[in-house]
Amino acid sequence: MPARSLSLRNLVKHYGALQRAVDDVSLDVAPGEFITFLGPSGSGKTTTLMMIAGFQEPSGGSINVDGRAIGHVPPYERNIGVVFQNYALFPHMSVANNVAFPLKMRGEAKKERQVKSLEALARVGLGGFGDRYPGELSGGQQQRVALARALVFQPDLILLDEPLGALDKNLREHMQIELKRIHREVGVTMIYVTHDQTEAMTMSDRIAVFNSGKIEQVGTPLEVYFRPRTRFAASFVGDSNLIDAEFAKDDRTVRVPGFGEFTVNPGHSKRGDRVNLLIRPEMIRLRPGKSQNPSTNACDVTVESIVNYGDNLLVIGRAGERSLRIRVPSLDGKSLREGMPCVAEWDQDSIHVMAER
Amino acid sequence: MTMSRKPRIKTGPILLGLPAGLFLLAFFLVPLGYVTVLSFSDPSWGIANYRELFNSRLFLMTLGNTFWMAAVVTGLSLLLAYPLAYVAATSKGTLGKTILMIVALSFWTSYLVRTYAWMVILGVQGPIPALVALFGHSPPPRLLFTSFAATLGMTHGLIPFMTMALFAVMKRIDPKLMDAAGSLGARPWRVFWHIYLPLSAPGIINGITLVFITCLGFYVMPVLLGSPREQTIAGLIGDRMEQILDFGGAAAMSLVLLAASLGLFSVYSRYFGMDRLWGGRI
Amino acid sequence: MTLVRLGAIAITIFLAAPLLVVVPMSFSTAPSLQFPPPGLWVGFYAKFFADPNWTGPLVNSIIIGIATAVLTMAVAVPASFALVRHRFPGRSAFNLLLMTPLIVPHIVMALGYYVYFGELRLLQSYLGVVLAHTCFSIPVAMLIITAALKGFDLSLERAAMSLGARPLTVFRLVTMPILAPAFVIAGLFAFVHSFDETVVSLFISGRDVATLPRQMFNSFRMEADPVISVASSLLFAAALAGVLVPAAVRSVRRTLDRRNSPLAS
Known part of the structure; x- marks a missing residue:
């Protein structure tokens, strides 16, 4: 899968006149990187993600994927895979139809859809689950389907919004390893949002620490841990x-x-x-x-x-x-x-x- | 590239809401306005219709009778629906499902069908008078076309509403709270009295409001099952329209009925909130 | 505890029993309201379906009910989206307007329509009855649709969009199918509300477009025509269907999606 770079320049989102959810965020993400947005709730990390996905319109600033400005592109033309916190699997479609959905939207032939969705399901370890319905799967399995659905159409980026938040501790650790394996195998650029510092430390190439709408620090997990730039970064991590x-x-x-x-x-x-x-x-x-x-x-x-x-x-x-x-x-x-x-x-x-x- | 955006006027919700708004304006509020105007203008302008109403013994008695009947029906249906909703909300077995099934069936069955059923049951050749006669009451008492029949029919008709209003609230009560109260030393009836009953109170208030207002304006059952001598306001309005073509008088009565319904409702929505009222019907 | 359960069983029987009286009555041989019936036959059914005084209103009620359901959904669905998904000035007043038809007694509206539709020359017309019934059905349908919409997870639409679906496709393939049961139920409620509505029909439908409830009401009052028991039984059967339909809808939808699966050969 070709990996793309992402560049955010002076991204701003405000609600009303006073409330700045995202306040002048700039960031460069290298092709194939696994970067984590880490911060407490309300720190602007999810809003930034939603703007990258195109669900919220920035109040200012720009978003570029491989140098192409996408700030005004509607979400359905961005080619960005999103894994939602609650998975957002279509309850009325079987697992296979969920995974084949983006291919169908891209007008791919039925044969092609079948091959690719089977492959994606196999990659997340759910071969043979195609005929099930989301409601019949466990949380961890739903998580994998959501991932397969976001992978199957070879997106430029994959955005993950606290995807492991609803899982229990053991399953969460297991999924962290799985996610890293898939990232290694596929090589796609991934942006991961979490408030869990352990998750950020174990999975990321780099961490962006968010606080009150701003990025306090961007660095490797070790940099952020041992050489935090701010008091907030020091206290939030570790x-x-x-x-x-x-x-x-x-x-x-x-x-x-x-x-x-x-x-x-x-x-x-x-x-x-x-x-x-x-x-x-x-x-x-x-x-x-x-x-x-x-x-x-x-x-x-x-x-x-x-x-x-x-x-x-x-x-x-x-x-x-x-x-x-x-x-x-x-x-x-x-x-x-x-x-x-x-x-x-x-x-x-x-x-x-x-x-x- | 930098983007900036001015706040824009939202046309979306206006376009979406416009058809419904205009429809109700044209075919609901305007006819309601006609009733209001009629009450002050037919046969001549002024408040003569209202003066006449409040000097009429028949009207005042009917008004009292309507409220009394509504109160009795509301009380009875609460009394009967509460255990029904309680069992439906707390039992996990088939009983709960059966209750909900019967309640739904009753809810979906036309009032006219239920009226017909009571006409058969209470009728001269029906099983109830026959049963009463068996116990030596001869000739069997006349049950149909009495306030008793109307009250019975309405109570039976409105239990489903009441049950649904109660059930909607009860199913959200966490059963662990009752266990907790028990572990703290409360005996079952005190658990019920101090925990369950207060928690189900919103359902009781919703149900009472819903049933009482429905009773005030109920036409079919009081007219078909009830006594012609002890009418309700709705029946009286119907008579005025059909039999003596006194539209001004009917309009004035309508406004009194409307004021009572809306008044009760606004008291309710002022203190308890509008959104929860029909929670049970969904 | 067992006492409460016994009480609940007794009350359930009290609710159900009268409904069960209706069906045997329609097969009765007795020309009057005699229960239990002295004998059974299907003569009243033959009479019902041969008598235009009954079949006419039945057809009228079906036509009016369907038209009411369609019109109700046409205005209630967009209004529900406006209420649930948007914040706009006058929203609570709008909500109040949509709900008031539930509070206003039908007899009051019957008088209003009698005068108003008299001026508009809509008395004794299908259109008049449909317009009136739609007013009553809107709040009922709205309650069902808004409840479903509130429970609808917006991230499903976002997910569909991120996967490449355009807004109309999102509505067609995701929003609509997920909300379809609520739409069906809302439409059904609108239909039933219209089909059962007695008071307004009584005063404005006249002889030409008389509805079944009007015909039933009048025959209750005039003569105790035993054919009423057939009408009652038919309505009861419809109610029974109404209770069973939602479950059926769910299973049908599932079958359809399975057939659509890329894994199906």
């Missing part, structure tokens, strides 16, 4: 310690009220800059006792509470007014008790500095 700080004397020393001074890797900051520090909880080490020689990247905490997640423990360590979230492998944390004094320490590389917004 568990985090976000600490306000101020550069105290040079570009490597920050002062954190209540914690003392930390050393960070040198960057573009200068003395007096106020910043946000991100330390991921799993990057912090914890050992019982008191710090011997006060080093800059450590602090004394008292274990306030311990939550057991099975493979790891979440320890809330208190240092005066502040608290730190610390993830410890379960075996390492066996000896920890609530009320125990401990030292929390981390590497200089584990502190990520973000300009305060």
Whole structure:
């Protein structure tokens, strides 16, 4: 299947005068890429998707597929496959007729429709289900039919709107793997909308983090996780310690009220800059006792509470007014008790500095 | 390429709604306007028709009788429809399905057919008088053409409406709530009283409104089954039109009936909302 | 609990029993309303179908009912789309207008039509009765169609569009078939509403286009013509069909789609 690029330029959607659902979104998606729009509900990710699909008209900006402007093209001429949150399978048509529908719309011969829809159903693992009706299928199976229907006409893009939201956890993980396999096999450009950060992390080539109508950051899952650009991106993806700080004397020393001074890797900051520090909880080490020689990247905490997640423990360590979230492998944390004094320490590389917004 | 769009006047909904709107304007509101004008103009302009009505003992008695009958029918049909709807909404077996089936069948059967059935059953040669006679009442009492027959027929006729209004609300009551109340120590009748009844109240209000308003304007059953001496407003209006050709008087009565119906309805829709009223009929 | 169930069974019998009286009466040999019938024969059916005073109104009612259903659907379907899918100024007033025919007593409208159609020379005409019946049928049909439309998942239309269907095709292949049962039921309700309507027909249909209910009503009042039992039985049979038709529609549709499948040989 030929893969296409997608380019959004200054896309805007407003309802009425004040409410901006999508506020100046620009993004380039490479051919064959799997990109995820990640964000909370109301962040504009679905509205952006709906504008790409052509169900909502942009208030401004442009949408291009392989350099061709499609902003004014009606949805039925866009050649974009959409997988809906609730699958949107036609209840009065059999599975085979659902999958053959786009081919019929394109005037393909019956023979052709039959071959292609069988092939698409086989690809999603539903060979032999053609005569069933959507109402007779499980959620996961309906999901696969929806995918087959979006694939069968070789669309330029496939848009997926929270497609796994209605499935239970195990099935969801299974479908994530399936979806990636199909993406690999078919090679079509896919745009995936979700509010589930795990889904975004595991599946995407790149993630676009949406917040209040804007894209806060676009990057690979690892970039977004370890080097978030904003406080929002840091807090929405993964568990985090976000600490306000101020550069105290040079570009490597920050002062954190209540914690003392930390050393960070040198960057573009200068003395007096106020910043946000991100330390991921799993990057912090914890050992019982008191710090011997006060080093800059450590602090004394008292274990306030311990939550057991099975493979790891979440320890809330208190240092005066502040608290730190610390993830410890379960075996390492066996000896920890609530009320125990401990030292929390981390590497200089584990502190990520973000300009305060 | 940049797009911008001005808000445009929506012609779609206007074009879609126009046929229905114009139709009802021309063939519903205009005739209703004719009735209004007639009541003030026939035979001469003024409020003479209304003055006459409210000085007429017959009219006031009929008015009272109409409201009384509507109240009795509404009360009886609520009493009978409530357990019916309750069982239909809560039982999973065939009983619930059978009830809904019979209710639907009754609903779809013409009032005239049901009227005919009651004429047979209550008629002089029918089974009920025969049964009464069996218990030594001789000659058998006259049941047909009495207020009793009209009330019975109307109650029977309106139970399906009431059941559907109740059922629409009851089927949405989560049965787990009753289990929860039971687990909290409520005995069955208290579960019913404190949980089920209040939750089914919207259905009761819908049903009562629907049935009462229908009763006020009911023509067929009171005229065919009821007593000529204890008429309802609808019957009286019919007589005025057919027998004495007093259109002004009939129009004035119509407006009183209309005012009562619309008044009740507006009270209902003011406090309970219009959209839910016929939920049960769908 | 069992007491409530027993009560419900008793009330169900109370609802059903009178309806069951009607059919044996139509096969009765007795010239009066005697129940149970002294003997059975089909003579009243022969009389019914031989008497133009009965067959005429039957045909009239069918013609008027069909015309009413068609006209009702023609205005109610677009109006339902306007109400459910659009927000526009005056929407709630429009909704109120569409629903009022349910509240206004038929006898009041009978008087209104008698005078108004008298001026328009529509008394004792098919058109007059159809126009009046359509007014009563519109809210009933609207309730059914709007309920179905509210339950209609818009993403189905969006899906069809994204798959390449143009707006009219979307309506023809997706919206229409999914809403078809509601349309059929709404049309059926409009027909039945017209077919059963007594009061307005009584005053405006006259002898020329007398409807079956008018004929029945008058023969109830005038003489106890036992042929009424045939008319009643026919109406009851129609009601029985009405209860069974929706289920039948569903199964037929499914069969049709199966035949259309690309997998069918």
